[in-house]
Amino acid sequence: MDVAAGRPGPAFYLAGDSFPDDVGVERALAPRLTPHIGGWIGQEALAGTPGGFDPGIAARSAQLEAALPDGPALRRVVLIGRSSGARVVTEVACRRPVRAVICLGYPFRRPGAAEEPARFAHLAGIAVPTLILQGSRDAYGTPAAARRYALSDRIRVQALDADHRLRLAAPDWDAACRLIVAFCARAGAPDDLTD
Template structure:
């Protein structure tokens, strides 16, 4: 199936387990990215769905899937997630062919914990164009460590000078959002999802 080019959107943003403590990430992204999409659905809006904010991965995935449009409109959606929100959006994208996925601080491995394939095994089969922005001092996995996991060829990993909390100065957020917008523009170009 050929996906037509066009303006991306809406964008759906999912925070990490620490929501609302990590709301600063969405506050940095929304004003920089929102105007470039046909709508912005943030974590607070998703949490207002009956059931509220449930940190469980399966519950959040079901909540997100219920909020997504059906039919051709789905292929214009961009999913953005931070930390566990990144895990949710990638799992959903394995089932729902959206236009692009953006991950910030993907939680590859709990600090000091054992490998948990449930965190990353699905990434090997992800067919949606995906950008992972990973902090060089992220305790859940650096960009170098990320490349040792089985990643689909549709996934790109870019380094950010940051930790897992993504405490970035305004110019660094500007640069990160330019990367995201460039990636989404490329993903919006016509491409065949059948091959």
């Protein structure tokens, strides 16, 4: 039996550069997702490793990779990231074949800045099923703007009625988490999201 076909998890969550100011996103996700996944490793747990929280992409990627399990257990892992944390988890997923990746407010482009291919070029080749929940008023890229980038056919972009900070009401978080749970469950199915 394929290891990925069982219950998803654990989930590893990475916040954005504004951590701990954006801790509300993790507090909204964790209690809604934990009943459906095999554990939760949040930003504070990861930042508690030697070196603490470093907002640098390379440092956070190395920290996350060091925390991931080896062998078949890796195929159950779900990586979740908000803003720059989403960039980190997608970069790591390009090297480590996890079950699924969930991005909240992917930072495609800094507002008012020139394009930085390092932010998005790797998304064209990601092989892991990836769900991007993007705010319709996100200054770092709306869902419509996201579709202008070369994205792998493994990526699904879903609009949320939100800005980059993802200040959602409880019912909207409930709906977003239902999408995440269904996506992660389907990522372990035989068709593996290829419709």
